[in-house]
Amino acid sequence: MLNMMRITLKGVFRDRVFQGIMALAVLFLFIPSAASLSMRQVTELSVTLSLSLISFILLLLSVFLGGTSLWRDIERRYTFGVLSLPLSRSSYILGRFLGLALFLVLVSVVLGVAACVAVNVASSLYPADRPVVWSFVALALVYATLKYILLVAVALLLSTVSTSFFLPVFGTICTFLASGISQQVYEYVHSAAAVQTVSPLFRQVVTAVYYLIPNLAGFDLKINAIYSVAPNPRGLALTACYFLAYTAILLAGSIFLFNRREMK
Amino acid sequence: MYALEICGLAKTFKGKKMRTVEALKGLNLCVEPGEVLGFLGPNGAGKSTTIKCLMGLLRPTRGSATIQGRDISSAEARRSVGYLPENPAFYDYLNAEEYLLFVGRAFGMAPELLAQRTEEMLKLLELWEHRKRLIRTYSKGMVQRVGLAQVLLHDPDIYILDEPMSGLDPIGRALVKEIILDLKKRGKCVFFSTHITDDVEKICDRVAVINKGQLLVVDSVQNILQQGTEGYTVTVVAGDGRREEVFVTTDRLQSFIRDAAGESRSIEKIEPRRKDMEAFFLEIVAR
Numbered sequence A: 001m002l003n004m005m006r007i008t009l010k011g012v013f014r015d016r017v018f019q020g021i022m023a024l025a026v027l028f029l030f031i032p033s034a035a036s037l038s039m040r041q042v043t044e045l046s047v048t049l050s051l052s053l054i055s056f057i058l059l060l061l062s063v064f065l066g067g068t069s070l071w072r073d074i075e076r077r078y079t080f081g082v083l084s085l086p087l088s089r090s091s092y093i094l095g096r097f098l099g100l101a102l103f104l105v106l107v108s109v110v111l112g113v114a115a116c117v118a119v120n121v122a123s124s125l126y127p128a129d130r131p132v133v134w135s136f137v138a139l140a141l142v143y144a145t146l147k148y149i150l151l152v153a154v155a156l157l158l159s160t161v162s163t164s165f166f167l168p169v170f171g172t173i174c175t176f177l178a179s180g181i182s183q184q185v186y187e188y189v190h191s192a193a194a195v196q197t198v199s200p201l202f203r204q205v206v207t208a209v210y211y212l213i214p215n216l217a218g219f220d221l222k223i224n225a226i227y228s229v230a231p232n233p234r235g236l237a238l239t240a241c242y243f244l245a246y247t248a249i250l251l252a253g254s255i256f257l258f259n260r261r262e263m264k
Numbered sequence B: 001m002y003a004l005e006i007c008g009l010a011k012t013f014k015g016k017k018m019r020t021v022e023a024l025k026g027l028n029l030c031v032e033p034g035e036v037l038g039f040l041g042p043n044g045a046g047k048s049t050t051i052k053c054l055m056g057l058l059r060p061t062r063g064s065a066t067i068q069g070r071d072i073s074s075a076e077a078r079r080s081v082g083y084l085p086e087n088p089a090f091y092d093y094l095n096a097e098e099y100l101l102f103v104g105r106a107f108g109m110a111p112e113l114l115a116q117r118t119e120e121m122l123k124l125l126e127l128w129e130h131r132k133r134l135i136r137t138y139s140k141g142m143v144q145r146v147g148l149a150q151v152l153l154h155d156p157d158i159y160i161l162d163e164p165m166s167g168l169d170p171i172g173r174a175l176v177k178e179i180i181l182d183l184k185k186r187g188k189c190v191f192f193s194t195h196i197t198d199d200v201e202k203i204c205d206r207v208a209v210i211n212k213g214q215l216l217v218v219d220s221v222q223n224i225l226q227q228g229t230e231g232y233t234v235t236v237v238a239g240d241g242r243r244e245e246v247f248v249t250t251d252r253l254q255s256f257i258r259d260a261a262g263e264s265r266s267i268e269k270i271e272p273r274r275k276d277m278e279a280f281f282l283e284i285v286a287r
């Protein structure tokens, strides 16, 4: 499994997709100047921009690397060589997942440092009213990373049943988008106003989807970081538990399905 | 205990629109340790399917198989096996050396031994100068050589090779033959699929012929060649020193020798004239 992780990491670093996406990190250079255009709340804006940029990069990485890594192995027939080693399918999947997860962690550490520099530069140019609480920024980063690691698990699960990269890549994007709005839609169809207009069947479907797809709202601590508001520790703990449980279920599903998969 | 034991192995592929392909129809085959068995069959006979089932890549529809007594459904069964896939492909973002290290670690080889064996194998297969180049840049034959290197790396007892000679130049083919003969000498079991009857004749102890998912013949190469003997070409030297070649059928050979002695003609050479493996193979498959 460690072996598989190592190979995964090596593969990612030598991947063109990774190199292309990381080129986006150059945008950090422009954050201080972009933020300073606003003249007010320069620090807050630079924190917002930095965190958004990191989120965006992590999203791209998790969708494309998570969605294509298994597909590529099967498509290019690397699996014949690899799965015929005395390596169980479960350690293959876990190795892939942990390799990608570790990679996302590394990327967010590196980008986090870049963000700190950018925010520091911005706030030294235009001192903020409220000082940046770095621990909140770090916390926001950690939870963003967890969110995208969970998304990698979604992508892997979809890859185990799919023969193309279409389902994993677009399925993961859809999951991400849907999870962003599922809370609001759920609340709407259960609201008093909607009870009259929405059919019961639709309400049930929405409820089912709401419980099925991951709820990623709790992972978003951007507001806390930007306005230096302490996050609720109980919420943090719950979100962490949610992450562990949901990821474990996704991985168990992936292993179950991949064990049944035939290498044709 | 058999090195490989295949019992009633069947595999049906389900295609689109309810179409199914019966690629294997109840295969029974046992391979002894220390034996080199050639798995011969025309295109689409089911050779690769059999091998993929053995390696746990495909799930058999029916039947079972064991490798050294261990059921093929467990990853442990593959620990004593070196497998060369058909038209292999390896992580092309690695170089040959890195790939071998990856394989060696998967087999749990100790680091020093692994480094030493990696060097030996790369040199044996003439990849040593190219070891730092990414596999992406390799030619077909070079990839095949990487495949052979990763098979031999951990010195397993059983070798399952799907068309080991494919894509290799004559030098490479000769090398593979030499390697297999060397493995035989060291008491290893080699099970390899091929279309090339000549290779089977030269290096195998036994041959199994498969066609349309069914095993047609399993016999020793020696037997087959013996049975295929149609007669003998006898070179006789007459009293006046004239040399003559005579064709003698098998049943007449004894009396011919006796007669020759009586007529004071000396026999210089007796060569069996026989159908070769290819003729045998063509005949069986056409049947």
Ligand SMILES: Nc1ncnc2c1ncn2[C@@H]1O[C@H](COP(=O)(O)OP(=O)(O)OP(=O)(O)O)[C@@H](O)[C@H]1O
Pocket: A264, B013, B014, B015, B021, B022, B023, B041, B042, B043, B044, B045, B046, B047, B048, B049, B050, B086, B195
């Ligand atoms: N994934 C698949 N789906 C459907 N049919 C398949 C699949 N793989 C193989 N087959 C069929 O199974 C049969 C056996 O194929 P197999 O690859 O085992 O042949 P082979 O003996 O290795 O041939 P070759 O000498 O060409 O390599 C063929 O008829 C083939 O069409």
Ligand SMILES: [Mg+2]
Pocket: B047, B048, B049, B086, B162
């Ligand atoms: Mg084949």
